[in-house]
Amino acid sequence: MSEFVFLYRGGSRDGSPAEMQQVMQKWMNWLKGLGEKGHIKDQGQPLERTGKLVKGRQKTVTDGPFAETKDIVGGYTLIEARDLDQAVELSKGCPILEREGAVEVRPVMKMSM
Amino acid sequence: MEPSEHLFRHEAGRMVATLTRIFGTRNIALAEDVVQDAFCRAFEVWKVRGVPENPSAWLMATAKNRAIDALRRERTARTFEPELSRLIQSEWTLAPGVEELFSENKIKDDSLRMMFSCCHPRLGEEAQVALMLNILCGFSIGEVAAAFVSTHSAIEKRISRAKKVLASSKKLFDVSAGTEFSSRVPAVQRALYLLFNEGYHGASPESAVRVDLCREAMRLTAILLEHPLGATPATYALAALMHLDAARLSTRTDSSGNLSSLFDQDRSQWDSPLIAEGQRLLDLSATGPDLTEYHLEAAIAWVHATAGKTENTNWEHIVSLYDRLMTIRPSPVVALNRAIALGQLEGPVRGLEEILAITNRDRLMTYPFYFAALGEFQSRAGRYDLAQEQFLKAIDLARNPMERNFLEARFHTCARAAILAPASAIVSK
Numbered sequence: 001m002s003e004f005v006f007l008y009r010g011g012s013r014d015g016s017p018a019e020m021q022q023v024m025q026k027w028m029n030w031l032k033g034l035g036e037k038g039h040i041k042d043q044g045q046p047l048e049r050t051g052k053l054v055k056g057r058q059k060t061v062t063d064g065p066f067a068e069t070k071d072i073v074g075g076y077t078l079i080e081a082r083d084l085d086q087a088v089e090l091s092k093g094c095p096i097l098e099r100e101g102a103v104e105v106r107p108v109m110k111m112s113m
Numbered sequence: 114m115e116p117s118e119h120l121f122r123h124e125a126g127r128m129v130a131t132l133t134r135i136f137g138t139r140n141i142a143l144a145e146d147v148v149q150d151a152f153c154r155a156f157e158v159w160k161v162r163g164v165p166e167n168p169s170a171w172l173m174a175t176a177k178n179r180a181i182d183a184l185r186r187e188r189t190a191r192t193f194e195p196e197l198s199r200l201i202q203s204e205w206t207l208a209p210g211v212e213e214l215f216s217e218n219k220i221k222d223d224s225l226r227m228m229f230s231c232c233h234p235r236l237g238e239e240a241q242v243a244l245m246l247n248i249l250c251g252f253s254i255g256e257v258a259a260a261f262v263s264t265h266s267a268i269e270k271r272i273s274r275a276k277k278v279l280a281s282s283k284k285l286f287d288v289s290a291g292t293e294f295s296s297r298v299p300a301v302q303r304a305l306y307l308l309f310n311e312g313y314h315g316a317s318p319e320s321a322v323r324v325d326l327c328r329e330a331m332r333l334t335a336i337l338l339e340h341p342l343g344a345t346p347a348t349y350a351l352a353a354l355m356h357l358d359a360a361r362l363s364t365r366t367d368s369s370g371n372l373s374s375l376f377d378q379d380r381s382q383w384d385s386p387l388i389a390e391g392q393r394l395l396d397l398s399a400t401g402p403d404l405t406e407y408h409l410e411a412a413i414a415w416v417h418a419t420a421g422k423t424e425n426t427n428w429e430h431i432v433s434l435y436d437r438l439m440t441i442r443p444s445p446v447v448a449l450n451r452a453i454a455l456g457q458l459e460g461p462v463r464g465l466e467e468i469l470a471i472t473n474r475d476r477l478m479t480y481p482f483y484f485a486a487l488g489e490f491q492s493r494a495g496r497y498d499l500a501q502e503q504f505l506k507a508i509d510l511a512r513n514p515m516e517r518n519f520l521e522a523r524f525h526t527c528a529r530a531a532i533l534a535p536a537s538a539i540v541s542k
Contacts, residue, residue, distance in 0.1 A: 013153050016253030017121035020156050025116070027160035046157040075161055 003041055003108040004079045004087040008094070010070040011101025026095040034079070039090055042078035049074065070100070078108075116164045119325075121152060123332070124169055125251035128176050130227035130285075131220045133248075135180065135211070137194040138230070139280045141248075147183050151176040177215045181208055194284065222288050224249060224336050225343070229286035232300040233278055240275040241304045242311065247272050250329045260326055262316040262512065294342050301343075302351050305334050306407065309355050313362070318513035320366055327362060331355050349398035350407035356391030357414035360384040372519035376423050388418045406442040409434050428458035445476045453486050461493040481510040485520060488527070497531035 015023065034040050049072055051064040065072050081087035084107055091103040125148055132144035154175050155168075165171045184193075188201045200210030213219070231244040246252040246260065258268040288294055312326030334352045337343040364378040373379075395411050413434050420426040435451035448471040456464015468474075468487060477483035488503030504524035511517035 013156070016256055017125040017152060017251040018119070018256065019253070020152055021116065021119075021121035024156050024160045028163065031161065043161055046161050074157065077161070 001080045002083060002087075002110070004081055004084070005104075005106045005108060006044075006077045006079055006087075006091055006094070007073050007104040007106065008075045008077075008096050009073055009102045009104055011074060011096040012099040023095055023099065026098075030093050030095060031077070033093070034090060039080055040077065041080045044075055044077040046075040047073060073104075074101075116159075116168060119328075120168060121155075122251035124172050125152065126227075126249040127169075127220075127224055128172065129248055129251075130223035131173075131215070132176065132180060134219075134223050134226060134285045135194075135197065135214045137192075137197070138282055138284060140191060140193065141276060141280055143183060143187065143191070147176060147179045150179050154179075173215065173220075177211060180215075181211050184211065222340070223285075224333075225288050225340055226285040228333060228336065229288060229294070229297055229301060230279055230282065231275075232297060232304050233282065234297075234300070235278050236275050238304060238307055240271050241300070242307050243268060243271050244275040244279070245304060245308065245333070246326075246329070249333065259319070260311065260315070260317055260322055262318075288340065291342060294340075298337075298343060298345060298348070301337060302347055302407070305330050305337070306351060306354075308333070309358070313358055316512035316516075318515055320515075324362060327355070327359055331359065346398045346401045346403060347405040347407050349394050350405060350411045353391045353394035353398055354407055354411035354414055356387050356394060357411060357418045360387035360391065360418055366515070371522075372515050374519075375417065380421070380423075383418065391415065391418065404437070404441070406438060409438040409441065413438075426457070428454055432458055443472075445471055445473050446480070448472065449477060449480075449483060449486060456486075456490050461490040464490040465494070479510060481507045481512065481516060481520065483507075484510065485523065488523060492523075492527050492530065495534070497527045497534075500527040501531065 031040065031043060035043070049065060051066075053062045053064060053066050054060070055062070067073075079087055079090065081090060084105070087105050087107075091105050094101075094103045096103060128148045128151065129141075129144050132147055133141050136144050151172055155172055159165070159168075184197075184201045184207065188198075192198070193201065197210075197214070200206045227249055228245065231248065232241050236244065243257050243261070246257050247254070252260065254269045254272060255265055257263075257272065258265045261268065286293075286297070309327055309330035312323040312328075312330065315323055315326065317323050331352070334348065334355060337348055338352060360383050361375075361378065363384070364380070364382045365373060367373045367377075367379075391411070392415065395415055398408055398411065413431055416427055416431050416434070431454045432451065435447065435454055438447050439451060449468065452464055452467035452471065455467050465487065468483075468490070471477070474483075484503045484507035488500045488507060491497075491503060492500035501524055504520055504527060508517060508520045508524065511520055
């Protein structure tokens, strides 16, 4: 088994309360499904969409967001999968894909070569 | 834990009501923004970490923090209620002041206040109902439009106009002022009745939408019943009517999603706890001198709900109840229902006579079930050709595929009967 990080980017946050509850329910079902199949190493955390960017030797500090709204990382999950292909397959169930968002699937580097 | 089915919707209504009380009616848009923001946070956190033990408290606490942020940001840009303006001038009083405004006993009546505010006398009944759905039931403009089978832009206009009226009132309705409260109760009852009816008889093709509307009307009526001055005999009757009708809601469509008439419904599927609760509420409504339209409609629903079999329906009783309803709140639709009941009691020819004698019958010309009733009685009188003509007119007026299927099925039954029994048709002419 290898580890992967799912980075959730963008995703519409609009919608009526009922729609938001529905989408939330989809997320919960999706993550529960992954957990039951033993794919979740750490369910991760949602991230605030604001923050600071510290850059360069001058250590200049600027206010977030740091990317286009549609690319902002809103959260992450640590996933266990056989290989990258399987991790990609797993990501395809993410409800963010129905709401103009994206999942970035990144393999975690291994200690042993 | 699993969130309850309409948690977001109901909490949104409660929170907008509370924040509008705190910010003042002219800042209702700010209240809605703060609530939307709180829901975004709930959405982001809960989808990953799960729903907390007490989601209502979590949401209200989040809304409170967002409210403090908003007040800090907007304190110079906006005009707030004088009391609030004093509190937010200083950081020393801002947070504890807002804390106090969010205390449990202060937010207790907020939904009721908002309900009464939505029934502002300057608003038409349709606008009142749309506003309640939008603010108190957390329906988006699109969802209200779907419920009323109207366009997005028409509903948007109606709601934004209504919100301007709401914003022009100085503050949310004061539910502690006795006489003012009592004089607005009838308008609130009427709006709740219309909301329920839109669900029960409305044109939306989706039964899920209609069930939601009925449930929302029942939920808001329960809030009205909690207030000592709101719990009038008429409100009990209204609640009874809703329970007795709602008990039959699931059988109005059959297993394949087709509309099923009262005569064909599987009565064993009627919801007996709802009927029992309706009966209890009806008993509670039977006090005082006033006999309202809600009492009569509840009594009619009760006769149907407790008849057991269609054949055992006490039509005589139903006709007499409609007779009294016609003296209290006459309308062509009530007259049509009375004529149908009379036709059940005295036969199809009598039913037809009564329908054709309805005053202001022209107002029923866009109502598919007017022609369906004519078709039904013509068919029962054996005049299948005339019945088919009426069902064709009804089909043209059908408001959704479900109604169309139902009426087409009736039409085909008549067409078949006309072929099978031409002789009897001639005899009864």
